[in-house]
Amino acid sequence: MRVVIAEDNVLLREGLLLLLASAGHEVVAVAGSGPEIMPALLEHRPDAAVLDVRMPPAFRDEGLRAALEARRQIPGLPVLVLSQYVEESYATELLAGGTSGVGYLLKDRIGRVDEFLDALERVAGGGTALDPEVVAEILIRRRDTPLDTLTPREREVLGLMAEGHDNATIARTLVVTERAVHKHIGNIFLKLNLPPSDSGHRRVLAVLAYLAHAPQD
Known part of the structure; x- marks a missing residue:
């Protein structure tokens, strides 16, 4: 490179x-x-x-x-x-x-x-x-948005997605199954009004785009 x-x-x-x-x-x-x-x-x-x-x-x-x-x-x-x-x-x-x-x-x-x-x-x-610290800061500062509807586990999954990790890595990090991660991601997209996708890369880009354009305090 x-x-x-x-x-x-x-x-x-x-x-x-x-x-x-x-x-x-x-x-x-x-x-x-x-x-x-x-x-x-x-x-x-x-x-x-x-x-x-x-x-x-x-x-x-x-x-x-x-x-x-x-x-x-x-x-x-x-x-x-x-x-x-x-x-x-x-x-x-x-x-x-x-x-x-x-x-x-x-x-x-x-x-x-x-x-x-x-x-x-x-x-x-x-x-x-x-x-990870930047992701945490973004999540903390977003108030009165659909992010508030996420569960603590869904926030963890969202943060790891935003860092660029795939489903397998997220599952290992959180010590859960990939099936559980897939379910959490589906819930995240529903709550954030983002269409679900089977492509991990597209999901990460969509979440980051949402975070980048979400209104701040």
Whole structure:
């Protein structure tokens, strides 16, 4: 996989380079500031981009803005955004542009090597990868919506779906049968007024789209 990295922290950037190289991926360009991101992406057209949300010069949302612009200029570009904290508004804005090939992880997740690489590969393959803490924050902030009608178990299933997990993984995580997971998903779609589907990928995209566009407080 060919990857472009945008990260201003030298130690973290070097760590990402080593991590990706050890996993057999090629880092084709590195950006250390916001203005460097788009030229690198347009020149190399990578298989995926890993972008920090806050980059020089202003340390606000340069990486996020670059991610949104990159997906406009390079349709379908898989983007995995990294953030130091849970910034639900950033995740929502990124998801609003389409959920295929999108990820939003907290930087702490990088230390969990297998989880980070799995998320990157899932995003590069057109899937989704939302940090569990971001999913929890989204669910907590949605009030007076159909989400309130979900049972605690259905919320757990929805959260795992939003992270990008398939039915088998959800069943193992919750220590239930796949049949039980399928039933919970059916109930979730009924309560959220979303049409059920036999495709796990389509279900994840539909749920994420709902979360991205649901009204906030």
